[in-house]
Amino acid sequence: MAVREMAPKANGEACGVCGGRTYVIERRGDQAQARICACSEHCSVCGGRGHVLVEREGEFSQKMGPRRYEVMETCTCTKLRTRIARFDALGLPASAAHANFENYRSYEEAQDRGRSVAMQFAYQYVQGGSSKGYIISGPVGTGKTHLLAATLAHLALELGVRGRYVEISLLYATIRRGFQEGKSGGEIIGPLSEVEVLAIDELGKGRGSPFEMETLDELIARRYNAGRTTLFATNYSLEPERRAMRSAAPSGYRTTDDSRSAAREAELLRERVGERIYSRLCELCTFVEFPKETPDRRRPRQEMNAPMHHAAGNGRPQGR
Ligand SMILES: Nc1ncnc2c1ncn2[C@@H]1O[C@H](COP(=O)(O)OP(=O)(O)OP(=O)(O)O)[C@@H](O)[C@H]1O
Ligand SMILES: [Mg+2]
Ligand SMILES: [Zn+2]
Ligand SMILES: [Zn+2]
Incomplete structure (x- = not known):
């Protein structure tokens, strides 16, 4: 280097x-x-x-x-200097400034896998070639944004790759603002379709309005057609069936409220983004799913060590 x-x-x-x-x-x-x-x-x-x-x-x-x-x-x-400029252009949030592969800790086997998938992607990335991206699904505070940031930082600082990080609701807001200024969706999406590696965080979040679905569809389709790599993180489940609903806990423990929140939790990304987008994701990305019980790093340690099923609800906040 x-x-x-x-x-x-x-x-x-x-x-x-x-x-x-x-x-x-x-x-x-x-x-x-x-x-x-x-x-x-x-x-x-x-x-x-x-x-x-x-x-x-x-x-x-x-x-x-x-x-x-x-x-x-x-x-x-x-x-x-060029690589530093590339890093600054990533748009990484301040909260991910320290994120790298070395300081990522695994509490679950799936997190280990997530780290190696992300690292392999970053270390084997070839500029101008077409690399398969990844999508990480998991509960809050499990380091999904951390891994996206670590990947983009490595690409920018070690290889000088032009990448970009976008949180999906900010993306929608930017496009909406652009519309108000008389720009077309394509005009606003254009630059994002062209960055070499794009990381879309919080996939599936939002109201699921036709506007949002069309925007996302266009962005992913453009990148797909151009053979560009896109990385994703989501709180929604990638599982092909609502397996999580059945397996949460012995059914005797569960109140109606519990089952309702479990159903919400088990909401599938496929349902959130639609078949068209989901089908492209399957082709473009390696899938990694952190289990529901992966501890939330934002919580104090005592709470993290407490058995999750004793906590109110199912121990995790619903969304944010
Ligand atoms: N496995 C981990 N190893 C090291 N740090 C972690 C890990 N998981 C989370 N963190 C740290 O905890 C904070 C929250 O993590 P992060 O934002 O990556 O979570 P997330 O999975 O993206 O959550 P959300 O679903 O709420 O977006 C960050 O400061 C991150 O660096
Ligand atoms: Mg995140
Ligand atoms: Zn010099
Ligand atoms: Zn120095």
Whole structure:
């Protein structure tokens, strides 16, 4: 990784601030933003010019024999600046600023799988090729947004990929505003259809109005047709049948209220987004589903360790 080669300080020690990564990620307002670490602000390779002269040797004619010549090459510090700009353009929320693969913890086997699916995607991503995306489904606070953010951050900072993160209700709101300004849906969706890797968070959320369904359908169809990769996270279940409803708890424990909330919980993504979109997702994405009992990381630890079925309702808030 060329960017990392700049990392060690002159005395060979990695920087204590960035750990040798040469950049720092921080919260700025409601966004996660990156900046060059102080240790790497001054580039000793190019002296701040952004490019370097590299000496090459080549043979142009037999008569002249091998000759040395110089070419201008982009310095690693320029690449770093580009990658930081790519990171800033992701639109990651401030709450995901620290998210990476290393600090992701698994409490369930499915979370382990989620992490490896996301990591494999990120590490094996080839620019310009067509990679299969992933969709992670699970209850609140289980690190779905964390994994989307970790993936996009890796792609931007290590490969310079142009990616984008969108929370679906913000997307709908932006498009609605655009309509009011006289823009067409296509005009607003256009740029999002073109980013190399798009992460759509909270898929299935919303009112399910015809406007929302058409917007989503158009966006996914455009990306699908262009062979671009889209990643998703959702609170809705991917299971092909309402299996979750039957298996929640021994039926003796359950009141009518419990069964009602279980039915709501088991709501399927397929029903939320419609057959057309769901069918495309099946083709475009690797599916990962975290079980209902996966602990919510936003809750205090004592509560997390308490047996879930003793908590009121079924131990988890319904939606947000
Ligand atoms: N498995 C995990 N390992 C490390 N941190 C986690 C994990 N799960 C959640 N977190 C942290 O907890 C917070 C909430 O996680 P995150 O936003 O990713 O949850 P989510 O699954 O997207 O929830 P929601 O369904 O409500 O959107 C974040 O700060 C995230 O970094
Ligand atoms: Mg989330
Ligand atoms: Zn540093
Ligand atoms: Zn340089």
